[in-house]
Amino acid sequence: MRIALKVDVATERGVGEGVPRLLELLGTYQVRATFFFAMDFNPVRGLVRRAASLFALGGGGGLDLEASMQKTLEAGHEVGLLGNEAESWRKQAAFADADWTRHQLALGMERFEALTGQVADRFAAPYWQPNAHLFGMEERRNFSFASDVRGKFPFFPQLHNIVSRCPQIPTTLPTLREMLSQGEVTPANVHEYLYAESRRLLPHGHVYSASAEEEGLEYLEVMEKLIVMWKGQEGTLRTLGDIRAELDLEKLPVHQVGWAQVPGRKEHVAAQSLPVEL
Numbered sequence: 001m002r003i004a005l006k007v008d009v010a011t012e013r014g015v016g017e018g019v020p021r022l023l024e025l026l027g028t029y030q031v032r033a034t035f036f037f038a039m040d041f042n043p044v045r046g047l048v049r050r051a052a053s054l055f056a057l058g059g060g061g062g063l064d065l066e067a068s069m070q071k072t073l074e075a076g077h078e079v080g081l082l083g084n085e086a087e088s089w090r091k092q093a094a095f096a097d098a099d100w101t102r103h104q105l106a107l108g109m110e111r112f113e114a115l116t117g118q119v120a121d122r123f124a125a126p127y128w129q130p131n132a133h134l135f136g137m138e139e140r141r142n143f144s145f146a147s148d149v150r151g152k153f154p155f156f157p158q159l160h161n162i163v164s165r166c167p168q169i170p171t172t173l174p175t176l177r178e179m180l181s182q183g184e185v186t187p188a189n190v191h192e193y194l195y196a197e198s199r200r201l202l203p204h205g206h207v208y209s210a211s212a213e214e215e216g217l218e219y220l221e222v223m224e225k226l227i228v229m230w231k232g233q234e235g236t237l238r239t240l241g242d243i244r245a246e247l248d249l250e251k252l253p254v255h256q257v258g259w260a261q262v263p264g265r266k267e268h269v270a271a272q273s274l275p276v277e278l
Helices: 012-028 065-074 086-095 098-116 132-140 176-180 190-198 220-231 240-245
Strands: 002-009 034-037 078-081 156-159 206-211 236-238 254-260 269-276
Touching (some): 012 206, 012 220, 034 065, 065 078, 078 098, 176 190, 190 206, 190 220
Parallel strands (some): 002 034, 034 078, 156 254
16 A cells, blocks of 8 residues: 655644644654645735745744745655645636736745745645646646646646646545545544545555645544554555656656546546547
8 A cells, every 4th residue: 555645734824833743743653745835825815925934823833934844854755835825826726817827836936945945846736726827837847746636646637738748646535624524424433434545556556635734733643543554564655756756757648637526625626537649
């Protein structure tokens, strides 16, 4: 059983409290993950905070964004970009034009580099809300990979006649929140249902998308149970970068990207669809 861990960090509380707790948990079990950080948390569109030191966060580890990202890197995890401001992206990205998408991507990349000293080379669309312009920009900016959609295995995406040669590594498993929306699933047994889902064999294993705001806080105990179960019986927990390293891009298929309804989620999400013959 091979499980890649993706952690989205979309809020100040996730940065200040969820990330430190997840880093401690993952360190205890010697597990690496891929963390995707949003760069701005102000709900007012267009207002970008220029200095990470302005984030004075209370509770938990109390980390600001820069310190949180640096500690994540120092702990041996991968760090990528979760858009600029996640909630605005969630509401607008799917229908946005090229100018909006380019601007949001540039803002996020500029701040990412200022905080880490590294150029962002991996991207995840917040809440699985990409658009065709984003796919093209991910290729032109030479991203190593992106994780913008839901699906079954890595592929090159096609949407609105745009084919991107930036590989998509999709989320394959339902999220904890989605599972909890099902009547028979409770916080006490949700780990068992998620583990059962992960036993289905896929060519490159599974990708589980956690959030610093949920698995890092209220459901940290659930996350620990999942880690223990996934590591048992010679299981492997790894990063999305580990999946990218094993891909043969010459043989990677092209698939359409469509929009799917997922139980427990209001908005449609981008999903891997039919294969394309080029």
